[in-house]
Amino acid sequence: MPYQVGSFAVGNRLLPPEERTTQADPRRANAITSGHRACRGCGEALGARYVVDSALRASEGRLIAANATGCLEVFSTPYPESAWQLPWLHSVFGNAPAVATGIAAALKAKGRTDVRVLGQGGDGGTVDIGFACLSGMFERNDDVLYVCYDNEGYMNTGVQRSGATPPAARTATTEAVGDEPGNVFGQGKSAPLIALAHEIPYVATATIADLHDLEAKVERAMGMHGARYLHVLVTCPLGWGAEAHDSVRIARLATQSGLFPVFEGSRGDVTAVTKIRRRVPVEDYLRPQRRFRHLFEPELRTDVLARIQARADRNIERFGLL
Amino acid sequence: MLSQLEGSRAVAETVARCRPEVIGAYPISPQTHIVEGLSTLVRTGRLAPCEFINVESEFAAMSVCIGASAAGARTYTATSSQGLLYMSEAVYNASGLGLPIVMTVANRALGAPINIWNDHSDAMSQRDAGWIQLFVESNQEAVDVHVQAFRLAEELSVPVMVCMDGFVLTHAVERVELPEPDEVDAFLPPFAPRQVLDPDAPITIGAMVGPEAFMEVRYLMHAKQRLALEAIPRIAGEFEARFGRPSGGLVRGYRAGDAETIVVALGSVLGTIEDVVDELRADGQRIGALAIRTFRPWPLEHVREALAGARRVIVVEKAFAVGVGGIVGQNVRLALSGLDIEVSNVIAGLGGRPITSASLRRALTSELPPLSFLDLNEGLVARELARDTGAPAENMLRDLAGRA
Numbered sequence: 001m002p003y004q005v006g007s008f009a010v011g012n013r014l015l016p017p018e019e020r021t022t023q024a025d026p027r028r029a030n031a032i033t034s035g036h037r038a039c040r041g042c043g044e045a046l047g048a049r050y051v052v053d054s055a056l057r058a059s060e061g062r063l064i065a066a067n068a069t070g071c072l073e074v075f076s077t078p079y080p081e082s083a084w085q086l087p088w089l090h091s092v093f094g095n096a097p098a099v100a101t102g103i104a105a106a107l108k109a110k111g112r113t114d115v116r117v118l119g120q121g122g123d124g125g126t127v128d129i130g131f132a133c134l135s136g137m138f139e140r141n142d143d144v145l146y147v148c149y150d151n152e153g154y155m156n157t158g159v160q161r162s163g164a165t166p167p168a169a170r171t172a173t174t175e176a177v178g179d180e181p182g183n184v185f186g187q188g189k190s191a192p193l194i195a196l197a198h199e200i201p202y203v204a205t206a207t208i209a210d211l212h213d214l215e216a217k218v219e220r221a222m223g224m225h226g227a228r229y230l231h232v233l234v235t236c237p238l239g240w241g242a243e244a245h246d247s248v249r250i251a252r253l254a255t256q257s258g259l260f261p262v263f264e265g266s267r268g269d270v271t272a273v274t275k276i277r278r279r280v281p282v283e284d285y286l287r288p289q290r291r292f293r294h295l296f297e298p299e300l301r302t303d304v305l306a307r308i309q310a311r312a313d314r315n316i317e318r319f320g321l322l
Numbered sequence: 323m324l325s326q327l328e329g330s331r332a333v334a335e336t337v338a339r340c341r342p343e344v345i346g347a348y349p350i351s352p353q354t355h356i357v358e359g360l361s362t363l364v365r366t367g368r369l370a371p372c373e374f375i376n377v378e379s380e381f382a383a384m385s386v387c388i389g390a391s392a393a394g395a396r397t398y399t400a401t402s403s404q405g406l407l408y409m410s411e412a413v414y415n416a417s418g419l420g421l422p423i424v425m426t427v428a429n430r431a432l433g434a435p436i437n438i439w440n441d442h443s444d445a446m447s448q449r450d451a452g453w454i455q456l457f458v459e460s461n462q463e464a465v466d467v468h469v470q471a472f473r474l475a476e477e478l479s480v481p482v483m484v485c486m487d488g489f490v491l492t493h494a495v496e497r498v499e500l501p502e503p504d505e506v507d508a509f510l511p512p513f514a515p516r517q518v519l520d521p522d523a524p525i526t527i528g529a530m531v532g533p534e535a536f537m538e539v540r541y542l543m544h545a546k547q548r549l550a551l552e553a554i555p556r557i558a559g560e561f562e563a564r565f566g567r568p569s570g571g572l573v574r575g576y577r578a579g580d581a582e583t584i585v586v587a588l589g590s591v592l593g594t595i596e597d598v599v600d601e602l603r604a605d606g607q608r609i610g611a612l613a614i615r616t617f618r619p620w621p622l623e624h625v626r627e628a629l630a631g632a633r634r635v636i637v638v639e640k641a642f643a644v645g646v647g648g649i650v651g652q653n654v655r656l657a658l659s660g661l662d663i664e665v666s667n668v669i670a671g672l673g674g675r676p677i678t679s680a681s682l683r684r685a686l687t688s689e690l691p692p693l694s695f696l697d698l699n700e701g702l703v704a705r706e707l708a709r710d711t712g713a714p715a716e717n718m719l720r721d722l723a724g725r726a
Contacts, residue, residue: 064519066389067528074530082526087519089392090528091415095385098377102344102389102397103519105373109343109395115521133385136378 008252008277010212022054022215029056029085036083037075041244043208043234043251044072044149048120050208051147051232054215056086058222059116064103065089068096068121068130071156072149094129096121097137100144108143116222119146123164124154127191131163134191134229138198141226145218148191148229151236159239163189166259167311168304169291171239176294185307195229196265202228203265208235209252210262213274217264233260241290253285258312261319276321282309324499329461329491332498333400333426334359336465338369339506340472342398342424343513344390345374346383350405351438352488353428357400380405384412384423391421392527394518396472399423402488403430406444410451413481417452417543419528420517422475424468425453428488429589429640431673435715439674440488441640442588445617446649452543454482454550455618456570457588461491462498466569469501470557472510477553479516480546485617487590489674501565509564547619554616572621575628577603578610584632585611585686586625586654591638591670591677598682609686614650625657634664636686638696640671647693670696 002014012020022028031052038045056063064087067073073090076083091099100119107115119137121130126148137144153171154160160173161183168182176182196203201224206214214232221228233254235247242250254260255274259282262274283305286292295301316322327335334356345364347357363369373390377383380401387397401409406427416423427445431437445455456471458464464486471482486492501509517527531539551572558570576596578584585595592613602609612628614621629635635658637651646652651667658665668685671677681697706718 062521064393064521077526077529078532080529082529084526085524087521087524088526088528089389089519091385091388091419092411095381095388095412098382098385099389099392101375101377101382102346102386102391103393104389105344105375105386106390106393106395106397109371109373109390111371132378133382136382139378140375142375 008209021212022057023050023211025057029053029061031056031085032076032083033085035081037078038071039238039244041235041237041247042071042075043236043247044122044151045075046211046247047149047208047214047232047234048072050211050214051120051218051230052086052118054218055116055118055145055222058219062115063118064115065118065120066091066096066100066103068125069093070122070125071151072120072122074156093125095133096125096130097144097146098133100146101137101140101142104143117144119144121148122155123148123150123152124162126150127189128163135198138195138200138227138229141200143225143227145221145228145230148231149234150231151234151239153236153239155236155239164191168295168308170294171291181294182291192229192231192263192265195231196268196270198227199268200227200229201225201266204229205231205233205260205262207233207251207255207260207262209248209255210274213262239291241293242288246288250285250288253280256280257282257285258316258321259285259308261315261321263319270319273319273321276316279322282312323502324497326495327461327498328355328493328495329464329486330355330428330493331359332461332465332500333468333486334363335500336468337398338363339501339503340398340469340510341369341396343372343395344386344397345372346377346386346397346399347374348377348380348383348401348405350380350402352430352440352492353400353402353405353426355492356426356428380409381412384409384416387423388412388416388419388421391416391423391515392419392517392519394513394515394520396476396513397423398425400426400428402428403432403438403444406448407432410448413448413451413453416481418540420479420542420546421481422479423481424471424475425481425483426468427483427485428492429485430488437673440490441672441674442485443641443672445483445485446641448483449618449649452480452547453618454480454547454616455485456482456616457485457614458491459590459592459613461494461496462567463569464491465498465500466561466565466567469506469509470561470570473557474550474553476513477557478546478550480543480550485589490590499567505564509561550619551621570615572616572624573628574613574615576611576613578612578628580608581610581632582608583610583634583636583686584629585609585636585638586614586629586650587611587638588614588617588650589640591640594677594679594682595638598679598686601679601683602686617650620653620657622657625654626661629654629658629663630661632663634666636666636668636690638668638670638677638682642669651693665692666690667693668696669694
């Protein structure tokens with residue numbers, strides 16, 4: 001990737017035209033039009049815009065979306081001000097993968113091979129309440145690209161813990177009190193690796209820190225059929241207690257610390273990883289977020305930081321991120 | 323053509339002739355034979371084009387139907403009991419979105435305690451979900467009403483539940499006349515959805531609606547159900563004209579014209595009730611019956627008119643609202659408000675307990691309180707109420723075994 005000198009910015013003009021970002025194309029779909037009600041600095045709005053526009057480009061505009069309940073659904077649709085410029089269906093919280101399956105089945109029965117299907121939801125709708133439907137959709141290899149926008153908590157309901165909330169993070173249901181403040185250190189729940197275990201044709205992770213990579217992965221996924229899964233880390237300034245202007249930077253620190261491994265996989269195997277360019281300690285990622293403030297004051301919790309660093313080190317070793 | 327068929331098979335054959343394009347399938351007794359039958363029909367190419375999706379739960383089954391229906395496909399699923407509860411959130415969603423999905427409910431009890439046998443608790447738990455609910459009395463009627471259900475659903479863009487008694491009908495082998503495929507095609511035009519997800523004309527379905535319009539959108543479901551009160555008898559009439567037999571409709575009276583006592587019920591128990599009515603008529607009693615064939619929308623005027631001449635109305639029903647009493651009974655009392663008619667509610671046949679003609683005859687010829695439970699073992703309940711430890715069901719089963 002031709003980064004501009006000394007930065008993480010991709011030199012779009014240095015790329016051949018077909019590799020340039022969808023957003024630089026005046027014919028981009030603007031699938032989520034302006035005027036929606038996402039918070040300032042919302043990583044999910046940014047991620048979804050890139051995902052849906054890229055999927056629309058890849059499908060030549062022949063795309064239908066099924067959306068889980070959540071921030072993305074709520075901020076985009078208060079009646080009658082839908083922000084969606086493509087056919088879009090919201091049913092309930094936990095069924096977006098199955099609804100997407102139904103759309104794909106209808107298209108197949110009708111012989112509509114030209115129209116593709118996108119399912120999307122947040123981490124709550126995907127790794128928690130929608131997980132059975134997601135697994136069923138994977139296991140049947142239904143022809144759906146499902147995208148999880150992971151902001152690591154139930155942000156729409158006011159920042160409660162989800163199965164994707166990281167250890168030690170403060171949420172409204174994992175308060176920063178007691179001997180072990182914040183979320184518990186559980187076993188974790190890696191939705192991308194669980195997706196991969198279904199041996200589906202394509203699994204990838206991405207973040208809003210590398211939108212070019214996100215677009216490329218959407219395009220790659222859209223070039224295939226069957227069940228495909230894309231897990232996108234999206235910053236939530238409200239829930240993470242971060243500055244809106246830091247959304248992209250914090251997402252980048254998640255990858256550069258090793259806490260969020262960026263990889264691709266297929267049929268059960270990891271096939272590619274995005275290497276860390278400038279490794280940072282996990283403190284660099286945690287410090288700008290108020291959800292981790294209790295690790296730094298009133299006293300430095302070196303014990304907890306060491307446990308989080310160990311998780312990052314494990315990712316770096318396991319995925320070969322250096 | 324006349325066939326000797328299991329009820330579930332007859333329903334599967336009939337549904338296939340209605341040409342659903344997407345079926346969400348998940349097994350649960352006593353519905354399972356229906357989706358098994360449809361699976362065979364799809365696999366052997368007799369139902370095509372059709373996507374038969376083996377989902378991982380009833381919640382997914384209804385969700386697949388929601389997606390497929392919104393994408394313009396004729397959709398079908400079937401369930402029972404716990405399955406209906408498990409999909410309940412999606413059941414409400416389908417009606418709120420106005421998607422004309424047809425679902426068979428093979429009626430079965432709800433747990434706990436777990437019980438696979440027939441009563442109407444499952445369908446009654448969803449009575450306010452915004453679905454049209456049609457109850458059938460026989461396998462022939464089950465067959466006929468499914469054809470009508472697709473017409474009705476798609477004409478009004480409202481989902482329709484066809485309720486048939488689990489095991490009593492689904493597993494009973496009896497003579498049925500299956501509607502001829504070309505006749506079904508003539509009766510049921512291809513699905514022309516009023517809303518469809520189409521890249522050529524993108525729409526948003528399922529948007530958030532605030533207080534400024536929510537009440538109106540929800541009221542629309544009620545308005546559609548009022549329209550169904552006209553559509554249901556009209557479609558039943560058209561069905562009779564084409565297929566030559568009466569089926570479906572709102573209510574059906576049996577020897578009720580001059581009756582002083584009228585027994586109201588839903589589903590297959592009407593057969594037993596009509597036998598008892600005949601016996602009591604032979605004894606000189608002026609008694610009749612009224613079958614509620616459409617429970618939602620509630621055909622209030624039709625029920626009132628059918629019962630207005632009676633002195634006494636006895637509602638026999640296979641479900642109840644815990645802490646209140648009968649469900650159908652409440653609706654009947656509403657229909658009769660202002661009239662000087664005594665209404666007694668008899669809860670009967672829960673969890674598959676046989677409703678025998680002897681028990682019915684005893685109940686119908688005695689003084690009845692406003693609410694009673696047919697053949698309830700009151701001693702068994704009293705003994706458990708006197709205890710303060712143990713799992714109730716296990717205690718009561720032990721009591722029964724001890725007595726045996």
